[in-house]
Amino acid sequence: xxxxxxxxxxxxxxxxxxxxxxxxxxxxxxxxxxxxxxxxxxxxxxxxxxxxxxxxxxxxxxxxxxxxxxxxxxxxxxxxxxxxxxxxxxxxx
Numbered sequence: 081x082x083x084x085x086x087x088x089x090x091x092x093x094x095x096x097x098x099x100x101x102x103x104x105x106x107x108x109x110x111x112x113x114x115x116x117x118x119x120x121x122x123x124x125x126x127x128x129x130x131x132x133x134x135x136x137x138x139x140x141x142x143x144x145x146x147x148x149x150x151x152x153x154x155x156x157x158x159x160x161x162x163x164x165x166x167x168x169x170x171x172x173x
Contacts, residue, residue, distance in 0.1 A: 083097075084097070090156070095120070095147050096147050096150065096151060098120045099116060099120055099144070099147050099148065099151060099157070100151065100156060100157070100170070102116065102119045102120050103116070103157060103168070103169060103170035104170050106119070106170075107169070107170050109169065110158075110160070110167035110168060110169035111167060111168055111169070112165055112166065112167060112168075113141050113144050113145050113148060113166070113168070114137070114138075114141040114144075116144055116148065116168060117137065117140045117141040117143075117144040118137065118141075120144070121137070121140045148168050152168070155171060156170070156171050157169070157170060157171055158170070158171050158172075
């Protein structure tokens with residue numbers, strides 16, 4: 081199955097690419113891990129796929145942390161703690 085050229089150029093797996101795509105689409109906002117997971121893993125509007133259950137979403141949010149840490153280390157995503165919460169956003173060039 082083909083992948084987009086920018087995914088190829090950035091060398092990202094599918095989930096990391098979806099994270100970058102989501103954060104780029106919302107470049108004026110910052111999100112908590114669970115919000116990124118919801119944005120990436122939620123079914124597309126009009127899809128017949130069922131929305132993930134709360135335990136499923138919690139597991140996906142935990143998994144999402146690994147992708148976000150990797151993207152922060154690559155300099156593609158910014159991370160900032162504000163109060164007792166941690167937020168992620170697309171890195172500004």
